[in-house]
Amino acid sequence: MKxxxxxxxxxxxxxxxxxxxxxxFSQDYSRWKFDGKSFETVFIKSYDHWRYEGMTIRTSFNKxxxxxxxxxxxxxxxxFSNDFDKWEIKGHNxxxxxxxxxxxxxxxxxxxxxxxxxxQTIFSxxxxxxxxxxxxxxxxxxMQAAIIFIPIFTSFRANL
Numbered sequence: 001m002k003x004x005x006x007x008x009x010x011x012x013x014x015x016x017x018x019x020x021x022x023x024x025f026s027q028d029y030s031r032w033k034f035d036g037k038s039f040e041t042v043f044i045k046s047y048d049h050w051r052y053e054g055m056t057i058r059t060s061f062n063k064x065x066x067x068x069x070x071x072x073x074x075x076x077x078x079x080f081s082n083d084f085d086k087w088e089i090k091g092h093n094x095x096x097x098x099x100x101x102x103x104x105x106x107x108x109x110x111x112x113x114x115x116x117x118x119x120q121t122i123f124s125x126x127x128x129x130x131x132x133x134x135x136x137x138x139x140x141x142x143m144q145a146a147i148i149f150i151p152i153f154t155s156f157r158a159n160l
Contacts, residue, residue: 021151074143119150
């Protein structure tokens with residue numbers, strides 16, 4: 001009985017501290033909502049160029065999804081070319097690593113470095129809704145946006 005009470009209280013605690021990331025419309029991976037704000041593609045079905053709260057998120061090179069920039073200050077890169085299991089985000093003298101919990105499972109991520117936490121889909125293999133539980137306190141808005149962009153990238157890439 002004690003273990004059931006503990007599990008219930010842990011579940012309620014995690015729900016109160018986690019934030020939700022979700023598609024604005026079902027089956028539309030070009031528009032997302034997070035914390036009352038919108039991530040969206042600049043051009044319909046062009047996933048190389050996004051905007052979020054006045055920031056521009058785009059690939060460093062056309063059609064190269066291994067490397068992204070947010071404005072000119074933050075860079076996101078895969079650790080190895082065409083291996084989307086592990087990312088590194090650099091900007092404003094901060095470094096954050098994001099990697100899948102299990103190799104090849106893009107529905108669960110752990111965040112380490114200058115921010116810590118985890119991100120996972122709410123329902124298994126449903127990439128439209130994510131639970132984000134990351135400590136963003138010391139990071140700038142564009143570094144936070146970079147972290148949130150990884151599950152967005154995972155979602156649209158998995159559903160193209």
